[in-house]
Amino acid sequence: MIDQASWSRAVHVLRQGMSTSLHCSIASVNEDGTAHVTPIGSLQITGPSTAMFFDVFGSRLSRNVDRDSRVTILAVNSSKLFWLKMFIKGRFVEYPGVRLIGTVSPKRESTPQERERFERRVKRVRRMRGYDVLWSNIGHARDIKFTTLKYVRIGRSTSHLGR
Structure with missing residues (x-):
């Protein structure tokens, strides 16, 4: 089980990674x-x-998680400024990434609230051609329950950050 303080910090690192990379990676x-x-x-x-x-x-x-529900999410902060600060100071101010390990639920219909929340996140590109190519059909969703989190550690540059 992930305690609340660890989860809050992991969500912060995850959001930094997703905002700078526009995605995270999911391994199945x-x-x-x-x-x-x-x-x-x-x-x-x-x-x-x-x-x-x-x-x-x-x-x-989809095929993989239908057969074996285990997944790992990896999000890495790709901000050039974030990394430049590390090179100048010799250490990160926050973990550069996080791995979230858990299991995925069966496919289900997405809710209107989930679709609205996502559409708010991508509203800047809604009128562009690529929006329809990528996100015109976001009808199905899957839930993930995380059991473990592991921060990306890079030697001495993250050793001061603790657990």
């Missing part, structure tokens, strides 16, 4: 046991140790 388990990593831009935190995403493109991801 292929049939042969190897990892399948997919970028995903629709992850939404829904509560303590829980999130959801729209199951739109990832046909391999």
Whole structure:
């Protein structure tokens, strides 16, 4: 179980990663046991140790989690300024990334509230051609229950950040 303080910090790191990269990565388990990593831009935190995403493109991801529900989310802060500060100071001011490990629920219909929340996040590109290409059909969703979190640690540059 993830305690509230750790979860709050992890959500902050996750949001920094998603805002600078416009996505996070989700790894699932292929049939042969190897990892399948997919970028995903629709992850939404829904509560303590829980999130959801729209199951739109990832046909391999969908097949994998239907067979084996284990996943890992990786979000990394890609801000050039964030990394420049680390190079100047020799250490990060916050963890550069986080891994969230958990299990995915079966596919379900997304709710109007989930769709509205996502549409608010991408409203700047709504009138562009690419919006319809990517997000015209966000009808299905999956929930994720996280059981473990691990911060991205990079030697001495993160050793002062604690647990």
